[in-house]
Amino acid sequence: MGLSIVGVTSEGESQTEPWVESKGARYAYAYDRGGKLQKALGVSGIPNAVLVDPSGTILWQGHPSSLTNALVEEAIKGSITTPVYEWGGSAKGIKKAFLKGNFAKALKEADKLAEDEELGTEIGVMLRKMVADRVASYEADLERGDVLKAYDGAKALASGIKGLPEEERISALLKAISKDKAHKAALKAQTKLIEISALELRRKKDCDESIKQLEKLMKGFEGTRTGDLIGEVLKSVQVKKGKMAR
Amino acid sequence: MIRNLLLASAMTLGLCAPVLADNVGKPLPAVELEGLTQSPASSFDELAGRALLIEFFAYW
Numbered sequence: 207m208g209l210s211i212v213g214v215t216s217e218g219e220s221q222t223e224p225w226v227e228s229k230g231a232r233y234a235y236a237y238d239r240g241g242k243l244q245k246a247l248g249v250s251g252i253p254n255a256v257l258v259d260p261s262g263t264i265l266w267q268g269h270p271s272s273l274t275n276a277l278v279e280e281a282i283k284g285s286i287t288t289p290v291y292e293w294g295g296s297a298k299g300i301k302k303a304f305l306k307g308n309f310a311k312a313l314k315e316a317d318k319l320a321e322d323e324e325l326g327t328e329i330g331v332m333l334r335k336m337v338a339d340r341v342a343s344y345e346a347d348l349e350r351g352d353v354l355k356a357y358d359g360a361k362a363l364a365s366g367i368k369g370l371p372e373e374e375r376i377s378a379l380l381k382a383i384s385k386d387k388a389h390k391a392a393l394k395a396q397t398k399l400i401e402i403s404a405l406e407l408r409r410k411k412d413c414d415e416s417i418k419q420l421e422k423l424m425k426g427f428e429g430t431r432t433g434d435l436i437g438e439v440l441k442s443v444q445v446k447k448g449k450m451a452r
Numbered sequence: 453m454i455r456n457l458l459l460a461s462a463m464t465l466g467l468c469a470p471v472l473a474d475n476v477g478k479p480l481p482a483v484e485l486e487g488l489t490q491s492p493a494s495s496f497d498e499l500a501g502r503a504l505l506i507e508f509f510a511y512w
Binding site for chain 1: 474475476477478479480481482483484485486487488489490491492493494495496497498499500501502503504505506507508509510511512
């Protein structure tokens with residue numbers, strides 16, 4: 207019906223697997239190691255659910271009991287009728303190229319399939335929208351100052367869209383980052399910020415060291431998007447340190 | 453790898469910053485989820501192009 211439901215847990219397999227078995231739960235589930243997705247979505251309590259439309263945009267988030275049929279119907283609009291995992295037979299090659307991130311090849315094959323089968327047309331529409339959405343989102347990232355996000359995304363997409371109309375836009379975006387002094391500095395700082403954020407904070411001393419590094423990194427970025435990102439991490443480290451101080 | 457769904461990649465900055473604002477209208481963060489089980493799809497990439505409901509749960 208166009209909707210996939212997946213349970214996601216940040217708990218370990220050793221405790222989750224027996225639980226799933228004992229409950230006889232049949233639904234699909236997956237592991238969110240370290241609770242990364244939960245953190246990124248600001249999930250502080252369970253249960254919590256997120257409804258995503260076919261283009262990957264969040265439509266709704268909240269307690270599962272407050273999810274309405276109308277919202278689900280809205281989300282399903284535009285879903286492909288044949289899911290990727292059912293692309294067999296003549297669509298097998300498209301699936302293979304798509305899963306490798308080779309949109310150009312997948313599209314070429316989809317257009318060929320479209321001559322004989324409706325599925326080819328449907329896949330073509332889906333892939334073109336995915337590429338267009340993705341390019342637009344990286345351009346928006348750069349516009350906002352999320353240079354690392356834009357750069358990582360564009361780099362990963364670039365090789366898979368050779369010959370497509372969006373190729374030029376992605377090249378232009380990567381070029382803009384590599385030519386612009388401010389973008390380059392932001393890219394470097396945001397990469398460093400990821401490194402600092404990944405450090406384990408076990409003791410107060412670790413927090414102090416992290417705060418020192420973040421304050422150093424902040425220099426020159428005050429009032430910019432990079433500065434805001436550093437500020438957010440700094441704040442969370444300070445909160446963590448405060449909890450340790452007791 | 454397909455990048456619009458839940459994708460594996462270098463961590464993006466969204467991950468280290470707690471999200472306090474409303475997430476509606478934003479793309480689902482690119483985070484790799486592992487061990488997809490009991491699904492007809494063998495990876496999250498294969499769920500692309502359809503609506504997705506993620507429900508956070510815990511065994512306790």
